[in-house]
Amino acid sequence: MLQDRVAIEDLLVRYCRHLDEMDLDALAALFTPDCVVEYGPGRLMTSHGSAQLRSSLERMWRWRRTAHHLANVEIDFGAGGDDAVARSAVTAWHERPDGSTGTVLGRYTDHVRRLPAGWRIARRRMEMVGNDAGFDVNLYRFERQAPPDGWTPPSPADL
Amino acid sequence: MLQDRVAIEDLLVRYCRHLDEMDLDALAALFTPDCVVEYGPGRLMTSHGSAQLRSSLERMWRWRRTAHHLANVEIDFGAGGDDAVARSAVTAWHERPDGSTGTVLGRYTDHVRRLPAGWRIARRRMEMVGNDAGFDVNLYRFERQAPPDGWTPPSPADL
Amino acid sequence: MLQDRVAIEDLLVRYCRHLDEMDLDALAALFTPDCVVEYGPGRLMTSHGSAQLRSSLERMWRWRRTAHHLANVEIDFGAGGDDAVARSAVTAWHERPDGSTGTVLGRYTDHVRRLPAGWRIARRRMEMVGNDAGFDVNLYRFERQAPPDGWTPPSPADL
Numbered sequence: 001m002l003q004d005r006v007a008i009e010d011l012l013v014r015y016c017r018h019l020d021e022m023d024l025d026a027l028a029a030l031f032t033p034d035c036v037v038e039y040g041p042g043r044l045m046t047s048h049g050s051a052q053l054r055s056s057l058e059r060m061w062r063w064r065r066t067a068h069h070l071a072n073v074e075i076d077f078g079a080g081g082d083d084a085v086a087r088s089a090v091t092a093w094h095e096r097p098d099g100s101t102g103t104v105l106g107r108y109t110d111h112v113r114r115l116p117a118g119w120r121i122a123r124r125r126m127e128m129v130g131n132d133a134g135f136d137v138n139l140y141r142f143e144r145q146a147p148p149d150g151w152t153p154p155s156p157a158d159l
Numbered sequence: 160m161l162q163d164r165v166a167i168e169d170l171l172v173r174y175c176r177h178l179d180e181m182d183l184d185a186l187a188a189l190f191t192p193d194c195v196v197e198y199g200p201g202r203l204m205t206s207h208g209s210a211q212l213r214s215s216l217e218r219m220w221r222w223r224r225t226a227h228h229l230a231n232v233e234i235d236f237g238a239g240g241d242d243a244v245a246r247s248a249v250t251a252w253h254e255r256p257d258g259s260t261g262t263v264l265g266r267y268t269d270h271v272r273r274l275p276a277g278w279r280i281a282r283r284r285m286e287m288v289g290n291d292a293g294f295d296v297n298l299y300r301f302e303r304q305a306p307p308d309g310w311t312p313p314s315p316a317d318l
Numbered sequence: 319m320l321q322d323r324v325a326i327e328d329l330l331v332r333y334c335r336h337l338d339e340m341d342l343d344a345l346a347a348l349f350t351p352d353c354v355v356e357y358g359p360g361r362l363m364t365s366h367g368s369a370q371l372r373s374s375l376e377r378m379w380r381w382r383r384t385a386h387h388l389a390n391v392e393i394d395f396g397a398g399g400d401d402a403v404a405r406s407a408v409t410a411w412h413e414r415p416d417g418s419t420g421t422v423l424g425r426y427t428d429h430v431r432r433l434p435a436g437w438r439i440a441r442r443r444m445e446m447v448g449n450d451a452g453f454d455v456n457l458y459r460f461e462r463q464a465p466p467d468g469w470t471p472p473s474p475a476d477l
Binding site for chain 2: 002005069071072073074087089091105129130132142144145146147151153154157158159
């Protein structure tokens with residue numbers, strides 16, 4: 001199981017590196033051929049199959065540079081040990097050709113599957129937790145719990 | 160020991176996720192009932208016990224969104240293998256209801272303990288390493304070593 | 319191998335912590351005596367040997383505070399198991415005495431070697447993937463693949 005954890009974390013990390021390298025062939029090979037990947041409601045933001053994902057991610061060339069840094073990996077294995085749900089967080093920094101930037105803090109929920117050749121991402125959904133003013137892509141939103149009725153903010157003197 | 164490392168790292172990562180979800184029941188369950196948690200000198204910034212911690216962290220609803228990303232985990236086990244010191248770094252991004260943000264780069268020093276139900280945080284201290292102008296919470300400060308007497312800055316031409 | 323992965327990741331994380339602590343003795347001890355470390359083309363930006371590295375990194379005192387957060391660790395072991403190539407990403411935040419800041423998103427490529435006393439970094443090269451306007455150090459540049467001939471940006475309506 002520990003070897004599998006390492007292999008799955010490697011998979012998620014390689015996605016980040018290959019995206020920043022814009023090595024889309026290497027990136028697409030991390031996914032199952034029939035993968036479903038969804039970033040947001042836009043037409044290009046959901047892909048069916050790794051070939052369509054590869055083609056769709058050519059959109060990332062509209063940025064001059066990107067940096068995707070992964071954190072907070074959690075992995076829950078299914079009963080058979082050949083599939084797992086991996087949750088992680090990402091800081092994704094993007095720079096436009098004019099030098100302006102946009103950063104998004106997101107979360108990935110991935111269903112990963114063991115194929116004969118190794119672990120692959122079969123389903124990925126990204127949600128946006130936070131973003132700066134320069135990031136304007138319409139991603140799915142992460143939701144947090146609402147405060148209880150009657151909650152009042154603390155006094156600044158107590159912080 | 161490797162299984163314990165994974166379990167302890169999971170514990171630290173779940174803290175981040177549950178805080179961003181504002182799932183304070185799940186967050187409080189990561190701590191021992193008698194935990195001591197200190198973020199800074201303010202009255203609400205130290206908690207004794209997981210119930211008080213849960214209540215105190217309701218203050219985080221004054222932010223509209225937060226994202227806590229963990230990095231740099233180091234774990235040193237005690238002699239018996241049932242306790243450990245875990246050190247880590249966190250990037251904590253916070254957004255106010257008016258859209259303004261504050262980010263702090265901090266460090267956690269955690270004493271973790273194995274209970275029958277699993278590893279829990281018994282003591283946490285946070286220190287602030289860096290922050291941007293928008294982050295104005297009075298956290299404890301991380302200290303670095305001072306330069307030796309007579310240190311002079313390098314010439315920009317050598318950088 | 320898993321124990322070695324943990325030890326190598328610890329090594330990379332300790333570098334970050336000791337640099338932020340400015341504990342340069344502890345930092346230099348993470349490298350082989352004959353290490354080669356290169357950050358950029360400037361005279362102080364390449365070091366031969368851990369003693370020279372220690373001395374060269376005194377330049378970091380020109381910052382008032384720094385925070386180095388590691389991510390995306392990938393480790394490939396050599397055939398004998400006593401050396402490895404470790405790749406990682408770093409967010410490095412720097413604050414000047416006047417309060418202005420500079421952040422760089424970089425990548426480390428490290429050749430690590432098992433010595434009798436443990437794993438050490440024998441060769442490190444840093445490359446800059448991204449940076450904000452406040453970061454003006456001349457680091458080596460990370461290169462990504464160019465778009466294919468005839469690539470056209472997507473329609474914003476599809477994003």
